[in-house]
Amino acid sequence: MEFIQTIEQFAWIGWLVLILVFLVIEMLTLDFTFLMLSIGGIAGLGSDLIGAPVWLQVIIAAVVAAVLVLLLRPPLLRRLRRGEDPTPTNVAALVGLSGRVLSTVTPHGGQVKLANGDTWTARPDRGAELEPGTVIRVSRIDGATAYVRPQEEEPTA
Template identity: 75%
Template sequence: MLTLDFTFLMLSIGGLAGLGSDLLGAPLWLQVIIAAAVAAILVLVLRPPLLRRLRRGEDPTLSNVDALLGLRGTVVSTVGIHSGQVKLANGDVWTARTEAGELEPGMSVRVSRIDGATAVVSSLEQPGTTPHPDQEHRI
């Protein structure tokens, strides 16, 4: 009940409905059906609006690893499949690696995923091209 997901609350209310039917003298098979039906109705009908209402005031800003995904950056030291460093748009310098190839210092990159304490990055530039001077200032 304390997970703020309401699933266990709905199941326990279904169990109480089964208990209530037992107190009224219903046979065991009917108690099970009533408990399951009440729990299913509550989970499917009541839980979604309760969750929407509960999460209405949440801060939509991404945080932690989620905030880093898709973030742009610049290669500080050569990034290969094993090591390297990038400076991200938020000012942090991260240990980085790439899935394939090698990225030279000054190249623009984007974080595709975080693997432990390492940012896995991919190049934003086509091979053999140099970034436009204005693009470097937008990072």
């Protein structure tokens, strides 16, 4: 019984340590999850300071953190990411790009020159060989290999 009283007497120290740990993790991740957990810890600390039992402190902290994570975090993330450039970059920007076959593209390899000027090792996306000069479109990138398919002809008016 004396052990439980000691825990209840010094629970505020545990809450402070927990809050500080969550804040440090939040500074490293910048994802607002641990910020919400630290605010829940502040609620637990506040309930300790007004004399609530430890079990109630934990419940209050958990409920406050859960409500914040579910209700406040999503709009904060949307607001934070509102100014991001939606343009795909790096490998994602290559998917859908057109080009021409330089050397015969077989399931074992080949080369294509893309519209951005890059030359890539390529394989056919659907298994058919592609002859030099064929207009292609990149369907996916796997490592340093572009998987390509023949570009469909555009209907002329």
